[in-house]
Amino acid sequence: MTEPTGRRERKKAQTRQSLADAALELFLERGYDQVGVKDVADHADVSVTTLFKHFSGKEALVFDQDDELEAELVAAVRDRAPGTSIPRALREHMLRKQTQLAVHATDPRFADFTRLVQETPALCDYAHRMWTRHEAALARAVAEAVGAPEDDVSCAALARFALEARSLVLRHAEPRRAAEEAFALLEHGWAAAHPGA
Secondary structure (H helix, E strand, C coil), X not given: CCCXXXXXXXXXXXXXXXXXXXXXXXXXXXXXXHCCHHHHHXXXXXXXXXXXXXCCCCHHHCCCCHHHHHHHHHHXXXXXXXXXXXXXXXXXXXXXXXXHHHHHCCCHHHHHHHHHHXXXXXXXXXXXXXXXXXXXXXXXXXXXXXXXXXXXXXXXXXXXXXXXXXXXXXXXXXXXXXXXXXXXXXXXXXXXXXXXX
C-alpha cells in the first residue's frame, strides 16, 4: 500500500530539518572545517546516502531554506499589489526580510550562525553564490510580469542589481535608508525602460 503523500512529505521535511540541525550543532561545536558529511549523517542517525538525497553538499547543510528564499523573491514580484512597481515590491520584500533578521538577531544561536558563516570563507562564498543563483528565477518572474521575452536584458539586469543590493543594505549602518536609496535608483532607471511596471 502506498504511503500518503502528506505523510511522506512530512517525513522528508523532518529528516531534512534533523540533518540541518545536526550539521549546525556540529559546525558550531567543532568548526565547519573539522566536520565531515559522515559526522553529520551519524549525528542525525541517517546514512550518508540519505544526507545526499536531501542536500547537494556540506555547504548546503548550513543554508537549508534556499528554495523558500527563491519562492519568496518570485512571489514578491508576482503577488505585488496593483500599482506597485517591481523595484518597490522587491525593496519592500527586502525590508521585511531585514526586519525578520533583526528579530532573529536576538537569538544567541543566530549570532553564532552568522559568525560561523562570516568566519568560514567556503560558507561566505557559498552564501553569495546561493543568493545570486536566484537571479534567473527572479528575471523570469520580472519578464513575465511585464510581458517581456524571457531573455530580456533589462529584466535580467533588474534581478541582478536587486539581488546585489542586498549585500549593500546588510552592510550599511542604516539598512532601511540604504534600501530606500538603492531601490530608488533602480526604480527611476526601471521606470524609464518600463513605464508603469
